[in-house]
Structures are given as C-alpha cells and as structure tokens.
Amino acid sequence: MKSSTKYFKRQIFAAVAIAVIGLSSCSKKTDDDGLVYVPPVPAGPPVDKGWTFETTPTWADEFTNTGAPLTSNWDYDTGGSGWGNNELQFYTNTTNNASVANGILTITAKKENMGGREYSSARLVTRNKLDALYGRFEIKAKLPFGKGTWPAIWMLPTDRFYGDWPKSGEIDIMEHVGYDQDVVHFTTHTEAYYFKINTQKSSMKRIDGVSTAFHLYRVDWTPYAIRGYFDDVKVFEFANEGTGYKVWPFDKRFHLLLNIAVGGDWGGAQGVDTSIWPQKMEVDYVRYYKMIDK
Template structure:
C-alpha cells in the first residue's frame, strides 16, 4: 500500500528545493527587479570506460564434492505460497531437491505434496555467501523440459536499498518455460522497466538443445551497462541512462539464484503436464569474476 503522507511530504520538499535553487540564481529583469531563474536538473550521462574482468574467478563452485551443495557457497529460499507468481512448488533445503555428484549440481523438481503445495523443488541463493557489485557471472547449465517447468538463473538485490520489487531491480540471466522449448530469455526489471507494465528490457534467443546439452549463460555487469551472453555470443545490451534508480537501480550489491519453479503465471500459462516429473536442471559450474576498477 502507498504511504500517501510520505508521498505528500516528498512532493512538498521537492517543490521547496526547486524554489531554493531558483532563488539562488537570481537576475535583474527589465524593470530592475530581481526574479528567479530556472536551473534545469543536471543529467550525468554515464561513460563506458571499457571495464574488464579478472582472469581468475573471485568466487566459484565447480561442484567437486558429493552430497549437499557446499554451505560455504549456498543458502536456500524455502517455502510455498506461490512466490508472487502463483507457482505450485514448495522449496526445500534438502538433498531431495538439490544435490551434488559426478561434478554436477542437480536441482530436481518433483511431483509430491509438501506444505500445502503439489510439487517440491529448490531455490538456491548465494545471499550472504556471494553479494557482488559489478562483475562477470558465468553459469554452465542444462535445462529441464516439459510443460510447466520454469527454470531460472537470476539475480536479486541483497539490500533492497531502493525499496521492494521491482524498485531495487532484478537481473534474469536465463529464464525458460517448458511449453516454449529452446527459447531462452534475458531480462532486467526496475521501477521504470518491468514486465507488469510491459516495459521490461528483454530479449529472446533460440538455443537448440537447451535441455539436452550444456550451454553457457553469462552476464557482464559494469556501471555503464548490463550485457548478456549465451555461449559467449552477446544477445543483450542495456546501458545506464543516468536518470536515477527508477531506471538503473543496478549500483548496489546483488546475489545469484538458481531454481526450478513449477507452473505459475508464466511457466503454467499453458498448463502443467503431470506426467513429466521429476525434472532436473544440471549445473556444471558457477563462476564470478571481479570487475577491474578504472
């Protein structure tokens, strides 16, 4: 719910601030009297400094252990309730839905009842383990398939400095819905640009064999731009417009998420095939490379 009192106070403050700025730059009119001079707001256009990234990962998981994912690298979001998208899964923090073996992380969505939901899955997060401002993220993964699957490799703000979603931003490195096989999506969301008002910055790329072979999903994030790459081919480029957080909240720490949702507003838009479960997303590695400051 909007706090109208706070909004009113902010509007009054903004008007007073403009008045003060105007009065601080007075000039004499034709009658010799001093009058306010309008001073337009300053918009600083960001400059691309050609940032690069360190050659060795600052943080990585090659999944060389066996059993549960390393607690030093991963935490979990758990529970059901739809997650704001009318999803059907209950997220757990057990090896029933996320496990490591033979050099791979496997996230498994299953048709089983838990917590009032009809499916279980895992939503792994690096929050508190890897919270980064800028850098390169690489994730090599093989996706699930089938109507009702909705895997994602994505990023959320750790501190929500600008407010709740979408004000503090979201970066979707990879999203896929099973009823639209092999069409993979890269998107960003902010208060000005997000899907519920159909202004999100997004692309769709056909990746043959997204669910039968491993592919590399990557984001290069700098103060100037968020750029997406699939199998090292650039598919997405969103530049910082320099107009503030409503467009560009991407100047704060974000963390990484890996999950398979079941159904939901997008994943279940054409129904859920009850015969396909369990479904898996296999991850070969996750690597983060620090941006080199300039």
Template sequence: MPLLKKTVMLTFFTAPIALLLSLTSCSGGGEGDPIITPPKPVEQVDKNWKFESTATWSDEFDYDGLPATAKWDYDLGGSGWGNNEKQNYTNSIANGSVGNGMLTITAKKESSGSMAYSSARLVTRNKMDVLYGRIEVKAKLPSGKGTWPAIWMLPTDRAYGDWPKSGEIDIMEHVGYDQDNVHFTTHSEAYYFKINTQKSSTKKIAGVSTAFHTYRVDWTPYAIRGYFDGEKVFEFVNEGKTYKEWPFDKRFHLLLNVAVGGDWGGAQGIDDTIFPQKMEIDYVRYFKMIDQ
C-alpha cells in the first residue's frame, strides 16, 4: 500500500552548527529534531468539464436473447459477496435476458448452487472500463422485502488495494423494505459504511418499481455528482489529499445486479412470497468527458 509521504523541512546551517544538530538529534534531543510538516492538500479546480453529446459506449437492448457478450460479462457464484447475500449469481437466460427493448435481471426463489435464490450480476469489466465521464441508466426496480438492486461501479485494477481502498461508486441502490428511497453513495478507505463515514445522499422517488427513472453519475477529476431523473442529489468534491479520500483517479467498470437479502437488503427479512422479482433496464449509456 502507498504510504503517506511526509515533507522534511531542514534549515541550512554552517558546518559546525549542523554537526552539533546532528549529534543532538541522534542522542534523542528535542530542539534539534527535524521539523516535520504534514502534506498540504492539492488545491482542486473545477474546470466545469462537459461531456460528449453522443454516447461513446451504450447498450439500447434492441435485440433478443442473452446480454451481448461484446459488452457484458458475469460475476458468478453464491459466496455471500461480503454482505451475507443469499443469492447465487448465474449466467442463465432465466436470470439475465434481453427482449422487448430491455434487459431484465430476475431474482428467483429456487435452489441454485448452494443458495436458496438465483439472480444475475452483469459487469462491463474489461469490456467498458472508464476513467471519468457520464453514465446514465434508465431502469425500473424490483420491490418487496429482501430485494437489493444496484447500479454501481468498481475499480478494474484495484491499484490502491482491496475494497474499500480502491473505491466504489453506487449510482443507485434500493432496499425493498424501504420502498422508493433511493441512495447514491461513494466509498473509499477514509469514507465507507463500516466506519459510518460514507458519502451518501437519499431521495424519495415515488414509483421506482412501477415506472422507469434515470440514474446518472457525472465523474470528473474535481467531483463525483449524482443525478436522479436529471436532478442533482449528490456531490463529493475531491479534497486533494491522498488515495484514502479520493481513489477515483483510476479506471472503473459498471455493474448491474439484484441481490437477495444481505446485511442491508435483508435487514428486515426476506418475503419469499414476492418472487420472482426483476429489475428492467431500458438503456445504459456512457458519455466521455471532454478534457480541457
């Protein structure tokens, strides 16, 4: 892991005094010790970056069958995924399919692997990995106790270490027992939920499970900003300190999934009578940031 660098400030002396200072320091003296100053934050400037008007990468889901292999891959398995989740993620068309102009991720109550539920977790890792830009997803969410859909981003290379050191961007999270309250969150080593310092915003949006809404991130070197239905609901400004606060200077990829249960999604239990439940995605679009 990178270490926090310290700047050592030394005043230049004539040779005899410098020698005396050296001897005093080595013997544990106080006044002769080097003066150590903490690093100063790098001043950040918002250049008001714009984004291209035409999507650089998109999936409009205007085809039928499995999600396009040129654009999507899968995370597979039923390990709990660090949150005690109860689903097994598959690459079955029963859990992830495209038709009628949309992608549908379906969570089902069924024996799958060693778990009691099945679902899908689609990822663009090594197919669409981006540093900065705008991502917008139009989606209709599942409902009911135990559902935990997410539209989110993870670092592709984990340059600063495992979670949460290399960061996470949650463009949309929703838990079914708290219907219509939608969350936008970022996590890093300094700011994440297990130490209750995460950067997060919540907005009540009526009908997230009965109608389509747009969920968007605008990511620049200056800030991460979140938008629901075009309204800004979140802003986290780069403090210019270290990777512990801002690991968001490396490439990330997108994830779409519906989890079942888990530490948050299952905090009030799982209602087995609601399944199957689905998240429908009308489109996913990435717009490149215009550098300046």
C-alpha cells in the first residue's frame, strides 16, 4: 500500500511538470531576441469579411515642405554594412541623398566615396512615426533606371515579435531592378515562404515607363489577405492560411521604408553601370488609410 506522503509528493511533482511544459509551449529562446511568444496554431484560415478602408488618410505626406523630409514623419536607416544583400551604398541622413521640393520627395543615389563605400543613398523609414496593423498604403512614385539600381517601397515589422528576418515577415509593395527595366515586383516573405529557400510569394508585372512617369503602388492588408495593386490593378494576393506565424506573421504592426540600393545580390546580378549616376526615385505622396473593422 502507498504511503499518503509519497502519493502527495508525486501529485505535486506531476503538477509542476505540467506547468513547466505549458510554459515552454508558449515561448522559445532565440539567439538574439530572448524569449519570443509563440501563439497557438489557429484552427484554420480566417473568413474574409470584405474589410474596407477609410476614405480619408489617417497619415499622409504630400511633401509640401522644402528641404529635409519632415522629422515628424520620417527617420533614416544609415550605414554601409551591405544590408544582408552585399549592397554597395552607404545610407546617409542628409539632404545630399533625401530632399523635398516642389511637392516631391527625391531620394538620390550618387557615385561618391562615403563611409568606406563608393556610392551614397538614403533609406527613409516611418518606424515609430507610422506603425500600423492592417490598412491601405498608397505610394505614387517614379523610379530610377540603369543597371545596378534597386529601388524599393516596402514594409518591415516594427517589433520583430516572432524573431529576426524572415520570421516576423516582410511586405515588398514595389521592387525594381534596373537591368530588367519596367518589370515591377510585389512580394511577401515569411519563415515558410522567402527567397533564400525559393518559396517566396511573388508577382511581377510589366509597366511601361516606370522611370519616366509616376505610377501608383498600393497594398491592401487585412486579417484575411495581403493584396497588391499597381495603378489600381490587382497583381498579387496572399491569403492567410491559418497555420500560424511561420506562414502568416502579418498580425503585428509594420512600418514603411523607401530606398534606393546600389548593386547587391539582386540589383547587381548583371553588374553596375558606373556611367549612369546619380539616379533618383521621386515620390509624389505617401498615404495610409485605416482598415474599417467588422
């Protein structure tokens, strides 16, 4: 016959073990971000409720000032580390590479020695200025041209809740490489679907004159799907599969980035034409519209 003391101790041990297992199932240790909460796997994909968006922008920059971009709207990523893609530019935070005049933001990439690099450019971010969960982003822009240019209009997670790239996701509203003129790409990256394992979700469309005229680049982001539009024509849709954050980390806030990279693994895949610089991306406006919840 069991003693009551031994039985009681076994019950306490079992309770503690269950508690430890429960704690370990909702967090994990990463190399650089400490404990990261991992939510339970959803039962299935969400229902598309047909979400719409407000008709007046919640946040916008029409670039009506003169000089540097407004500090109330924009910050900068700076440096010349290669940015994970072997890029050639050094990003600055000066009007040498990002300036506003006549209603236009101009990001300029130049061939000049800067920070140990042979090119300078700018990478503007709305981090901690505009961080949004769901909504519509519209950016009207004219792109640079020539071999070695790699402009982008894109989004990154502000808090990296699920871990470092690509675990917390990326939304590329527009990417263009100069050696493939007038072909524009819309892409999303996640831990399950990203370019280094060749599983990224992506669409491309030829748009004549992306470097000679302004075109509208847009994302509509809801709990159900990320949808991409070029000149208001839908070119991309990635629906939430309802299988967890490895596929869909897009339930946390993101911010916007505007930049021109030089060279790099993709932009420089066919070399860099040293005779074309400076090159510029011009932005007429940036507008964000809140999603109307249902």
